[in-house]
Amino acid sequence: MRYVYDFNHAHRRAPKDLKDLLGGKGANLAEMTSVLGLPVPPGFTITTDACRAWLHGGAMPDGLMAEVMKARGRLERSMRKRLGDATDPLLVSVRSGAKFSMPGMMDTVLNLGLNDKSVEGLAAQTSDRRFALDSYRRFISMYGRIVLEIDGARFDEAFDAAKAASGGSSDAAVPAERLEALCNEFKTIVREATGRPFPQAPDEQLRGAIEAVFKSWGGERAEAYRDREGIPHDLGTAVNVQAMVFGNRDDQSGTGVGFTRDPATGARGVYGDYLANAQGEDVVAGIRITEPLAALQRRFPKIHKALLEIFDRLERHYEDMCDTEFTIEQGKLWMLQTRIGKRTGPAAVRMAVEMTRASDLRISRTEAVQRITEEHLEQLLHPQFVASRPAAIARGLGASPGAAVGKCYFTSRDAYEAAARGEHVLLVRPETSPEDVRGMLAAEGVLTSRGGLVSHAAVVARGWGKPAVVGAEAVIVSSGHATITGHRVAEGDWLSIDGSTGEIMLGEVETTAATESKELAMILKWADAIRKGRLSVRANADTGEDARTARELGAEGIGLCRTEHMFLAEDRLPIVRRMILAADEQQALDALEELRVAQRADFVDILEAMDRLPVTVRLLDPPLHEFLPSTEELAVKEAAQGLSADEHALLEAARSWHEVNPMLGTRGVRLGVVRPGLYEMQVRALMEAAIDRIEAGGHPVIEIMIPLTVSKAELAHAREWVEGALRDTVPARLRRRLHVSIGTMVETPRAALVAGELAESADFFSFGTNDLTQMTFGFSRDDVEGRVMGPYLELGLLEHNPFDTIDVEGVGRLVRMAVTEGRRSKPGLKCGVCGEHGGDPASIRLFCEAGLDYVSCSPFRVPVARLAAAQALASAAPTSR
Amino acid sequence: MRYVYDFNHAHRRAPKDLKDLLGGKGANLAEMTSVLGLPVPPGFTITTDACRAWLHGGAMPDGLMAEVMKARGRLERSMRKRLGDATDPLLVSVRSGAKFSMPGMMDTVLNLGLNDKSVEGLAAQTSDRRFALDSYRRFISMYGRIVLEIDGARFDEAFDAAKAASGGSSDAAVPAERLEALCNEFKTIVREATGRPFPQAPDEQLRGAIEAVFKSWGGERAEAYRDREGIPHDLGTAVNVQAMVFGNRDDQSGTGVGFTRDPATGARGVYGDYLANAQGEDVVAGIRITEPLAALQRRFPKIHKALLEIFDRLERHYEDMCDTEFTIEQGKLWMLQTRIGKRTGPAAVRMAVEMTRASDLRISRTEAVQRITEEHLEQLLHPQFVASRPAAIARGLGASPGAAVGKCYFTSRDAYEAAARGEHVLLVRPETSPEDVRGMLAAEGVLTSRGGLVSHAAVVARGWGKPAVVGAEAVIVSSGHATITGHRVAEGDWLSIDGSTGEIMLGEVETTAATESKELAMILKWADAIRKGRLSVRANADTGEDARTARELGAEGIGLCRTEHMFLAEDRLPIVRRMILAADEQQALDALEELRVAQRADFVDILEAMDRLPVTVRLLDPPLHEFLPSTEELAVKEAAQGLSADEHALLEAARSWHEVNPMLGTRGVRLGVVRPGLYEMQVRALMEAAIDRIEAGGHPVIEIMIPLTVSKAELAHAREWVEGALRDTVPARLRRRLHVSIGTMVETPRAALVAGELAESADFFSFGTNDLTQMTFGFSRDDVEGRVMGPYLELGLLEHNPFDTIDVEGVGRLVRMAVTEGRRSKPGLKCGVCGEHGGDPASIRLFCEAGLDYVSCSPFRVPVARLAAAQALASAAPTSR
Secondary structure, eight states, X not given: OOOEEETTOXXXXXXGGOHHHHHHHHHHHHIXXXXXXXXXXXXXXXXXXXXXXXXXXXXXXXXXXXXXHHHHHHHHHHHTOEETOSSSEXXXXXXXXXXSOOTTTSOEEEEETOOTTHHHHHHXXXXXXXXXXXXXXXXXXXXXXXXXXXXXXXXXXXXXXXXXXXXXXXXXXXXXXXXXXXXXXXXXXXXXXXXXXXXXXXXXXXXXXXXXXHHHHTSXXXXXXXXXXXXXXXXXXXXXXXXXXXXXXXXXXXXXXXXXXXXXXXXXXXXXXXXXXXXXXXXXXXXXXXXXXXXXXXXXXXXXXXXXXXXXXXXXXXXXXXXXXXXXXTTEEEEEEEEEOOOOXXXXXXXXXXXXXXXXXXXXXXXXXXXXXXXXXXXXXXXXXXXXOOOOSEEOEEEXXXXXXEEEESSHHHXXXXXXXXXXXXXXXXSOOGGGHHHHHHSSEEEESSOOTTSHHHHHHHHHTOOEEEOOTTEEEOSSEEEETTXXXXXXXXXXXXXXTOEEEESOOOEEOOOOOHHXXXXXXXXXXXXXXXXXXXXXXXXXXXXXXXXXXXXXXXXXXXXXXXXXXXXXXXXXXXXXXXXXXXXXXXHHHHHHHHHHHHHHHHHHXXXXXXXXXXXXXXXXXXXXXXXXXXXXXXXXXXXXXXXXXXXXXXXXXXXXXXXXXSOTHHHHHHSTTHHHHHHHHHHHHHHHHHHTTOXXXXXXXXXXXXOHHHHHHHHHHHHHHHHHHSOHHHHTTOEXXXXXXXXXXXXXXXXXXXXXXXXXXXXXXXXXXXXXXXXXXXXXXXXXXXXXXXXXXXXXXXXXSOOTXXXXXXXXXXXXXXXXXXXXXXXXXXXGGGGOHHHHHHHHHTTOSEEEXXXXXXXXXXXXXXXXXXXXXXXXX | OOOEEETTOOOSSOGGGOHHHHHHHHHHHHIIIIISOOOOOOEEEEOHHHHHHHHHHSSOOTXXXXXXXXXXXXXXXXXXXXXTOSSSEEOEEEEEEESSOOTTTSOEEEEETOOTTHHHHHHHHHXXXXXXXXXXXXXXXXXXXXXXXXXXXXXXXHHHXXXXXXXXXXXXXXXXXXXXXXXXXXXXXXXXXXSSOOOOOHHHHHXXXXXXXXXXXXXXXXXXXXXXXXXXXXXXXXXXXXXXXOTTSSTTOEEEEEEEEOTTTOOEEEEEEEEETOOHHHHHHTOSOOEETHHHHXXXXXXXXXXXXXXXXXXXXXXXXXXXXXXXXXXXXXXXXXXXXXXXXXXXXHHHHHHTSTTTTOOOHHHHHHTOOHHHHHHHHSOEEOTTOOOOSEEOEEEEOSEEEEEEESSHHHHHHHHHTTOOEEEEESSOOGGGXXXXXXXXXXXXXXXXXXXXXXXXXXXXXXXXXXXOTTEEXXXXXXXXXXXXXXXXXXXXXXXXXXXXXXXXXXXXXXXXXXXHHHHHHHHHHHHTTTOEEEEEOOSHHXXXXXXXXXXXXXXXXXXXXHHHSTTXXXXXXXXXXXXXXXXXXXXXXXXXHHHHHHHHHHHHHTTTSEEEEEOOXXXXXXXXXXXXXXXXXXXXXXXXHHHHHHHHHHHHHOOSSXXXXXXXXXXXXXXXTHHHHHHHHHHHHHHHHHHTTXXXXXXXXXXXXXXXXXXXXXXXXXXXXXXXXXXXXXXXTOEEEEEEEEOSHHHHHTHHHHGGGOSEEEEOHHHHHHHHHTOOHHHHHHHTHHHXXXXXXXXXXXTTSOOTTTHHHHHHXXXXXXXXXXXXXXXXXXXXXXXXXXXXXXXXXXXXSEEXXXXXXXXXXXHHHHHHHHHSOOOOO
16 A cells, blocks of 8 residues: 655546545645646645554554655655755645645644754755744744644743743744744753653654644544534544745745635635735734735736636636635745635525536536535525624524524513514523414524424424524523523513524624525526436425415425324314313214314315425324323412312323323324224315315315324225225215325334335325434434433434434435335335435435435425435436336 | 035045144044044035135135035935935034134034925934924024024024913923924014025025125124134135034934043043033033033943044044044934143143153153143143132233232232231232332232333232232222222222233132142253253343242343342432432442442342353433432422422422433433443442352353443443443453353344444344334333223234234344344344243244344243243254354
8 A cells, every 4th residue: 555645646536536545635736736737835645544544553554654755755856955954954844634624623733854953054045044043943842732742831931931031022023042042942841841852853853743643633623523524533634745835935925815716705706815925824813914816916917917827727627616825935936725615605606607607617507506505505595694793602402594683582472562563573482382383473583491403492493494592501581581601681682593503692693684596596496407307395384374485495295294283273272172071972073073174274275385286294193192281280280279170171181191102102193093083084174175176276186194104904994094084075076186195104113114015005105204213213302312412422422413314324224125115015106205304415315315206394494405305316326216 | 726625535635734724623524534434424614715715705706606516415425315305304514613713703504404395304204393393493593593694582582482382481391383383483584584485495505504604704703702812814714514413312312522631630531521312502501411421331331432442543643632522313423523622731731741651642742842832831830710710890901920819908008017917918009119019029919000011010010920910990099998890899808810811800719829740840841952052041030039030930041130120129219319419420429339339239149049140231221210209299299388408309300300202211321321430330330249259159140231222333332331340340360250241232223223233342132122112113112002002903903912922024023134134243143032022932933033042031931931932943943053
């Protein structure tokens, strides 16, 4: 195995595609050098293989240092200078460069090669002894801190003392003589701390710096960063050793960063900053005020022209906007880095669309679609806080994306009334329940201190596309005010929440509005063209209004209409409770009859909004006690003040329907079995609505879905109810015009394991991946997401939260098995997914691979899903289906 | 396809092995006729194929009646009589005969062939007109009721009127003339009810009777019976058409049943009943007093001798005890039926052992083992109620087998004190908790009105082998008395419960004691020899006492030692609560330290009881709130009377640890992650106990088990805790002498799905099939077993309760996948099962097929498991492992 490649090595494949091996920085340096022939200070890259070998064995792999020595020799020969040379020394930088950018996370050593002799050579060569000594001082402290692991404060204290003794506070105030003394002092610090003198041999310096970079891969900061960004821990980093150039040599020198287009807006034309007589760190540090790149045109017109030409070549070569770093040393331009530039959402879609044009880069539409990320879309679809946002005072779970700013109110009624007065309102509650819906609707956003990503607040807010932060434990809500990490927030005080990150900020933070973007519409249209006939995107919607929103956002049907939300409405709940409390069959049937009338109107509204598109209606799913008050509340009231007869009956019913593990209890189709007539009632209401629609000239397309199935006999039994109700309700003359299919959720592991049998009684499968994940892992989302998931992700016991992105090995395996075995038994069986994973791009990739026909997600995720599905299909090999 | 076989047909295989085709009765009639040449009235069998075709098509399959007509012709020729003949008619019986015996469940038509003409022929032939007319009367009413579906009451009323008019109450009082009038009246009833005359044509009668038998297969009673007995509904029944013989012809006639050995004790020598001048029904009906078979010897010495010879031939031929029916008609012996005889538990083991002897049938030991059923064993191992038990007044879930009789007490303390006074006590409670343990221990049995088969009462009682009936909703416990379906049961009143069937009976019902049986010991020894080196049987035991019991009952180790029971002991609970309430890490560690000392002693006791045998210790599994009081109870107390500071802290903790679905919450290894130090503490306690044992000369063999694993990283992480605690606790000099392996429960579906990876960090797998079933089905056992399982089994939505017998298609598939993929990744990986299925014979068969190394069950199930495992292995093809 070869561990070291010069930048100008002639690779068989384009180096920019070798990021696995060379890291991102090394790959692009090699690309610029060996392919584009751009002026890059020469150097070489030590591969990630070497790092992995080091991480694995804990020592430099065999042969690595020999290769490094040879590469160092080649570098010296090409530069006609030598490391440590007493007259005209070569200096190098040693930088990490992983496959994925990890800015600031790992270590860099500059000015390597300086020692007691070569510092004099540098002084002679630059005719600037102060510059040479200052470089040496920087090198010793940097090397001491990073490679030798000496507390950096010791060097800083010594330098501060030197500055004080020189009577100034700036680095520049320290004269050469004192710098020389300081170098000696620094070397003493090193000897004291390590018991050995500061290494003078350049090769020893080099070896130490390389090992320090390897080691920094496993540092705490870097690990935490990778956890956050989802970068695997076993990649390792490459190391780039490169000849130093100095932008701080003189006035003919300088340094800058440049983008080939504006990364904020996407406008064509270069964009960047320049700083004369300075090093790269100075630009980044922001201490000195930079000039725009245009300033270069006046001062160094030839260099400016050369830079623009390079930018143009980079764009054409990379076929994308590039981000670069460059340095001018004594009038000569050097390119130090390039990479595909990061961009805002609006810039991303503008560039992607424009670059498809003949007058631009002529990328394909598929390529344009591939370049838009989920974050880009969210920036366009939801208001965002400006970049200069203040620090968060607390953080909860980002439950529904977007920025929301408003005056705090602590009850639904207060929030509603304030909004009616024209105030911007934020509803802050310990948690929400159906009684809070009016206040939630009136509010700009919702903040709760309890509950997880499937709490009432989270689910409702996501359904409306309204920003929400939930489960923010630091928010303690009292009557009329809240305390947040020591800050008292009174009624009417401004607060800002970020529903993407979960951040909570004091005051009225500035936001940018959601953008109406023609380019976005175009991107989504192209995405739809890629998806067409392969994977459709539906929405989960429970009301006509949700359905209309979803259709506007591009939904091609409803994948999940939850009928329980119809049961929870204020005017329905008493009827539902009457059904549960019914003393005999007749009372129960009477209540069911009332519910039927009410549900029918709901269904008409939904079917109208989704005319000609499929609407999947799930029959009642949740356990009945969700429609009853809590036993504890009533029991406490009973002890304190007694109960009315009605309340007593409710308490009895709540006790009788109480379940130890309601998620695994009497719900879904089991409810249909223990409450005869319930499912028939729902189907009748739905069919009557469909007949209304047909008679009004509509074209309803209905899929009836049985939830929580575990066996074929159970599904066949439920199917008989549904077919019976169909026969009873739909007159023969209408049957041909009414498209109804009957299928099942696959949400228990057993349903997936016996999918081949289930398919015999199902016209379609819809994977309920939320429950399937809960049961496959044995994770009650309400319980583990708060207490368990955090430590599990931190300790790496799970790679990611399986409720965010589908678990490929466990849940995903069940999905693949069920699709395969279901279709083996019924070829062409329609399969979709209606869990929240249906809106997650990474999960959508798996669903594409599994051959699903559609995904369904909340209305406001539909654009993300349309894009992600197209991207997944575009990257996948065409399937035979 | 051929549908009809004469009894004397020469089958290619022994007819007794053709029960699938001929049904049980038909197969044995054919065996006796065609193989043994015994005197059997001739006849033919219509196969189950014909019935299935009829069930499927709803009509007689093509060609069936033509075959029947041919067979009828052969029968007439061999008997030299003809159906419906006016001078010497043939009569036949038409009886159902399914593969499995379903006594009394399906229909029989006797005397078929009688009509207005042949009744006179019968009168002439028998010189007994009254006999002929009585036979005709019986036939019309029987045919009318069964084939023509006329309400039987109409015939009964007419007959009662005839009896009354004859001035007597007995059938025999009705003279011939009145019988003749009655036959006419019966025919009128038929014409009125069906609009057609009573069929006179024998072939029409035959066709109707055959169809009626087919139809009776789908009758309600028969379906319910098959559900209860686990007989598949799609088998269908065969139909036997056989020449009638009459045991009620004269004093030279009679009928009887005979067993070739005593079915109650197993003693050699024939056993049976005989009734002179009677038909079979009279013996079964029990109206007339029967004589023992020996009486035959005096009256018909030649027939008695012939019968004994036949019994001897049957035993040698079937190699087992046979049950027969015979009839003597005018001095000639006819065999009407034989089959392998049912027997009691004591008889079963005695026969099985004796039949292996050279002086007896010389069956093999393996065959002897195969002949003992689970029910036989239970009859030997637990006290049983006598057969003449009274009717049950209510029924609960049979949670722990055996009969228990005692005086009722309604609190643990009362029960304990009464037992201390020497009373036999039954503890009756709404449900039990750890505080009731003392009373449960003192009681003969436990009865609760709430809770399922995994409730506290059920689990604890099974652990002790003490009879228990739980979840008997009809039992309403008040203070000082209980009401059971209207019966008031006061403190001190006698009650009897059957922990096998769940029955509750008033009063002191007589029991038979459990039997110490040398034969049983021998059977189990032979079973062990079959299992040796292939499948071992361990016990689930949490205390030294349980472990000792288990070892006495033949357990070869502990497959599951639940450490939570150690936490629930009265003196431990306060410490556990201190750990949960701990304000800081130190307080938590202090509490853990106290627990460690306590657990160490428990472990010493268990390891000593199981010296040299493996002991699998599961680290703490249940959610922490199980160690806290209920929030509702405390909240009610708070509202009613206020709480102390301690109680308030407990309420807060209970609220904070409250979970929506505790089964899927913070438990198992998750608890180890969120409560650092907990698992290390347990391992330290265990290792210290092991060291104590080694120093006392013992040989502890320890398997440490991590519960509820979902990912490899999680298991590897937990394994590090365990290994760390091992290193810290066990001095190097002892490591070699201490056998410790570290494995995991496979109880989440995901663990089974990623078993290949898990195996890399596991020395063994133990399938927790209880939880695996709960999660695979999404069935919370506590919730669905009460409300859902009943209707599901009744409606056939599930074939059986998957908590009783493992679900082969779903859960079983996961087990097979996990074993296969686990061993692919780690060849020879030890795999066992520790769910309650480990004691269920049908499940044990699946575990054998899946290649498991051991099953583990509660101590009192160990003999059943030893037997069932041997039977499964003996019937299975030898595996390559």
